[in-house]
Amino acid sequence: MPELPEVETIVRQLQSHVIGKVIHCVEIFRPDQWKLNQANDVTKRLKNQRIAAITRRAKFILIEFQSGCRLIIHLRMTGKLIWFPEQVKIDKFTRTVFHFTDGSSLHYSDTRALGWLIWLECGENYPSLNKLGVEPLGDEWNLDHLKALCRKSTQEIKLFLMDQNKIAGVGNIYANEVLFRSGIHPQRRSNTLMDEEIEKLFRFIPKILELAVEKMGTTLGNKVSDYRSVYNIEGEYQNILTVYGREGQPCIKCGTPIARIKQKDRSSFVCEKCQK
Ligand SMILES: [Zn+2]
CATH class of the missing domain: 1.10.8.50 (Helicase, Ruva Protein; domain 3)
Known part of the structure; x- marks a missing residue:
């Protein structure tokens, strides 16, 4: 199960590749991994969104768009985010693909399909984030x-x-x-x-x-x-x-x-x- 160092590694690598990129379209192969039955709406909402920031809180990955909307991803046991500079064939464990306008793509792959994704509208919060404890690599570590x-x-x-x-x-x-x-x-x-x-x-x-x-x-x-x-x-x-x-x-x-x-x-x- 990815812990803080694995998620931090993913976040840092994503920061160097996908910030500023614009989503062309999203393919969802496992809609049940989108919380609150969001899969249908989210393909429309994600279109043309530009990624402004990618951060980590605990084991959560937070993708923030220029519009102020956010995407939270939790990899749970076997979730992975793999970045491809060009179009590639998807494999059987690919659950969602984010295609960018420059032809690159980000694949959310998950063997056991226990991870989840959630879309947050501008200003919307995900309450579990507020209950999390102190970040050991943050300034508040005391x-x-x-x-x-x-x-x-x-x-x-x-x-x-x-x-x-x-x-x-x-x-x-x-x-x-x-x-x-x-x-x-x-x-x-x-x-x-x-x-x-x-x-x-x-x-x-x-x-x-x-x-x-x-x-x-x-x-x-x-x-x-x-x-x-x-x-x-x-x-x-x-x-x-x-x-x-x-x-x-x-x-x-x-x-x-x-x-x-x-x-x-x-x-x-x-x-x-x-x-x-
Ligand atoms: Zn010993």
Whole structure:
């Protein structure tokens, strides 16, 4: 599932290709992925819209048009946005294609078709965006705020890190990596963390996410459903994962085999010796 670094990579790459482009037409092959049954109207509304800005909030991609209308895309599990400079044949997982007036196109592809798109008229809001927590790569990232959040939560710290209403954009892979680097066991209750442990989280969350953006994200396998950038290229962070997916392999710090435990149906990877 694309997390903050993967979505940020996609957004940055899109910024360099599609800003200023004008939509010629839109082909929708899976109307059910457009929220609120918008598919019919949206093909008309998108025509001739010029892209003014592309930004990210948590794992949401926000495309803003010069008209003030916006498009929100959530990739969920297997969604991808692939940019093509010229016309290409679509494959069976292509769900929506945005054709630009210069002949280039942006393909929304989604193997499992669980992602979604939503059109917002000028001035219209999408309420879930307002509930999102702090952006770890944003200016508002602040140690006192993180301490206050930890102190009033009894959630297990890994679930806390993945709670989008507390910290925006962190998912399972990077939560595991951050906790290993911080020496904190994923099942610790958030309100039991010492100040110095919260300080480590405060440092390592943006540090790991920034490095992952630099590596253009994590692609876990080579299936068509696995994450790819806008150029249909794999990320590189999977080559430097320290614990995620390394069950039974030696801890890079102490050699103890990495254990796998379940938390809310998701796997956590932990060195029981290094993480307390
Ligand atoms: Zn260890």
